Amino acid sequence: MKDWRYWLAEQRGTLLAFGIFIVMFIIYTSNHPAGFTANVVQTASNKGVLLAFVAMAQTLVVITAGIDLSVGMIFLLTNCLASWLVIGTGIETAFGVVAVLGTGLLCGAINGAIVIYGRLQPIVATIATGAVYFGIALLLRPFPGGSVNEDLADALTGRLFGVVPASLVVLLAVVLVVWVPFSRSVLGRAAYAAGSSEMAAYMSGVPIRRGKFAAYALAGLLAAIGGLFLTFFTYTGEAAYASGNAYTLFSIAAVVLGGVSLFGGKGSAIGAIFGALAFRTIGDLLFVFDFDPLWQPLFQGVILLIAVSLGAFALFRVRNRLEWFL
């Protein structure tokens, strides 16, 4: 096979997610009353980018064959923290941003330490740490409120040169600064290898523990970037349990749509980003077709159910029935 064929086979999930997103977005904008204008794109990208960050966070952990059910709560916690800290003069704001991102990194690192060095199951461990993070968020913001540096918020949620949504530019920057170096580093390879076959990776001397730890910690950081952006959009912090749960859930949906294997070792954060954008667009299709918003949770749930069921098609390729029970 030629090189490009390998590349194509590896990127199939990402390309599929990209295709779904493009089709959905065309349907969305062509039926939108305002049509394909800079405003519509800006609003859509602002909503999509939030989920894209959380989905990237989930991807890092899912690649190691784990799962992080606390990403939504880290997202809430950093949102509440940012509504206290990211305010005031330029230096104060910068300090606040660093503190918020550091908190996210710390939350992720705690998850990683408990799962890897504590040898606990990721599901239970992250549900429990998620409860802790939600509790802290509730301590910070018993009631919705707070404020944020509005100049910075408007700059990052507005448009560059009147056309390009700034949030998309930030998303691109985060991909270039966090995801690309990670996925090309030894640690990133180790995370993939650990997800693909932990034992084989261990035997080959791959630093799987450090790789997985880095994946969990960076997941916390990415969730924190999402939380920061939520603050920029809403200007407030709010510890809403349902919202945190919804983001965790949607991040899994986005990851699945984005072609990342839930069994680990396969997929990329780019795919998850397009998965997130596609999921958001599909959810918003209801609005352009004038459905009652009450139907949105059901609609999103059904999409999620269909998305996760698509993985079952792999069963048709199974030759030996024993492979069901991996």
Added chain:
Amino acid sequence: MSETTIGGIAGRMPKFIRRADPAVLTAFACIVLLLFLGSLYSRSFLSPEYLLQQLKVASFLGIIATGMMLVILLGQIDLSVPWSVATGAMMACAAAAYGPVGVALAVPFGIFCGVLIGIVNGVGVAYLRIPSMIITLATNAVAQGLMVVYTGGFSPQDSATRAMRYLATGFAIPGVPNAVIIWALIGAAMVFVLTRTGFGRTVYGIGNRERAAYLSGVDTRRVVLIAFAISGGLSAFGGVLLAGYASKAAQSMGDAYLLPSIAAVVLGGTSILGGRGSYLGTVAGVILITLLQSILSVMQMPEAGRQIIYGVVIVAMLLLYGRAPASR
């Protein structure tokens, strides 16, 4: 190596302690510790009325945790508990609005809806081979969506039937709340199924290694499906009783039961990887969690503090005895 050291210490202890699971003993020790701490805080903590009240509150969690335990024994997990509980409660209340037949069928109908959710989970896990945490999250979202559409986003107006209220708050035997009796019956049935039937053996077998169970001629997929259906049904039944207790259903009534039900099962010594655990441990876990909740609320701990303490306690207990083996 560790066998001999444990044998050396435990050799001097009575037989029933030697045979017991250290995790179950730890859980019961924690219960005694909590009761002691509680009695320091308030005199009435050890009064029979208070303890019976705690047992009644515990029975709702106990019924839900029974289903959860069955699924965890298989090495799976059921994250659809929150909206299975709410669906059971809402559908039972909704059925009550349809005349005398509806009133009569309210409780079975609520449970039936939970079983349906469980069957979707079971088909996904057993036949489509979707990871259980993913498919149960998805069905949870669908159940939530259905209930939001049905109720219009508000708490439903229908109220619980008299039968539901009687089941949750009545006294068939003087002095013993009905909810506790129901939990005891379900618990006894569960112990019987797990220890005396082929189904129970198979559940443990699948939890240890599904491949081996399959090769032994067991239709493992059907067993998994049934286990998820039972779990959904018991969650919904818990919801029905909760609706009877509060005399109506509410939107987020199930949210408070996901983490506690998993925690109760795991704190009771059931391995989260499946295949190992006893119902006695789950009972201990349920009582432990309920007492912890009760003490925190007596101390007027706000919701935030409760969540933090919950999470920390669960992680700490798991680190004590829920760790995966170190060797590869």
